[in-house]
Amino acid sequence: MSDLATSRMQLEELKKRMVILRNILRDDHFLQITKSSEEKNQLMKLAVENCTNQTVLTWLRANSKSNTFTKLVDMFNFLKTHVVAEEKKDHSDIVDITFVAHGAIGDFMIPASCLLPLASIRDVVLYSPWNCVTCGLAYGIASGRLKPEHRIFYCSKKVGCTVPDQMHRPKNLPDHWNSMKKSGDQMIPNITVSPLRPDDGVWKSFESLREKYGPPGRNRIVIPFILPGKEPQSVSFSVVTLALSLVLLQSRFKATVHLDACLRDRSVGQKLDREYLEKQYSWAPDETGMKCSSDIFSVSWIDKIKSMMY
CATH class of the missing domain: 1.20.5 (Single alpha-helices involved in coiled-coils or other helix-helix interfaces)
Known part of the structure; x- marks a missing residue:
């Protein structure tokens, strides 16, 4: 041949x-x-x-085939890895979980109760007023030290904003955080979250404070939304809480979930009803940022945290 x-x-x-x-x-x-x-x-x-809440049950059935929950399996597996690791530690059965991510609001509204789909999540707490960005809150939230009196509002836009810092404080600001349990079936903006990036400094800031002042403490779990090697994609926070509630259902934990994420309005169609949202909780002027005052790191508090650790 x-x-x-x-x-x-x-x-x-x-x-x-x-x-x-x-x-x-x-x-x-x-x-x-x-x-x-x-x-x-x-x-x-x-x-x-x-699910025992009829509003949530109706919402789940109506959306079970929609694109909303396409990432449910991925979120379930991601969160399960963290929760299984924490079950081996000296936590009690009731814990606080701080979820750290980038975030935004917009496009449509859902009942607040849909962020608490199962009894395994006791409450979901939001720290930012609607239409507000956040800066450096993760350690204060995770440690339980951050209180309403520690919040400082400022202009988050370095150039081009004509509103002085003191005018960025929302009007009629509540003296408490935004509890989804207390909000019940009130309509709230759909929250989307996306993963942290290596270059954004969010997780590095948390790690730096943890190294300086110690871990958040017993019964306090921190989950950074970090997906190594994957393109950052946004996901509805309702998918996160549903996945987490299912993971917790199969664990020994019941949890209060704390969200550390910006809630800036990113709606592209019909704008959110600002007047309604001011009554639901609080609405921040455009380009408003919220950070915590430095006195949460006072000596007396650090001593208290250390005494709880030993």
């Missing part, structure tokens, strides 16, 4: 192998999608079976 004929046969054989490989990869991708869909359906079924 000539060299040319041999080369042609080898080329044809290579083409056949490429077709086989392509089909294998396509079938594997199909199987992964099918498996993920089945897992999502199982999680949604588990949620419906354990």
Whole structure:
């Protein structure tokens, strides 16, 4: 057989192998999608079976097939890894979980109770007024030290804003945080969260304070929304709390969830009803930022935290 004929046969054989490989990869991708869909359906079924709030139950059933919950399986697996690791530590069965992420609000409203889909989540607490960004709150929230009297409002836009810092403080600001349990079935903006980035400094700031002042303490769990090696994608916070409630359902924990994330208005269609949201909780002027005062790191407080650790 000539060299040319041999080369042609080898080329044809290579083409056949490429077709086989392509089909294998396509079938594997199909199987992964099918498996993920089945897992999502199982999680949604588990949620419906354990939900006792009729408003949340109706919402779950109405949205179970929507794109809203496409990332439910990924969030469930991500959060399960953290919770399983914390179960091995000396926590009691009632814990506080601080979820640290980037965030925004907009586009549509949901009942506040939908952030507490199952009894495994006792409450969800928001720290930022609506339409407000945050800066450096994670350690104060996670340690339980941050109180309403520690909040400082400022202009988050370095140039171009004509409103002085003191005018960025929201009017009629409540002397408490925004509890979703107390809000009940009131409508709130849909919150979306996205992962932290290595270059944003958020987690580095938390780690720096933790190294300086010690860990947040017993019964306090911190989950940074960090997905190594993956493109940052936003997900509805309601998906996070649903996934977390399902993870907690299979653990020994019940938790109050604290969200450290910006809540700036990013709606692109019809704007959110500012007047309504001012009555629901509080609304911040555009380009408003919130940070904590330095006195939360007072010597007396640090001594108190250390005494709780030993």
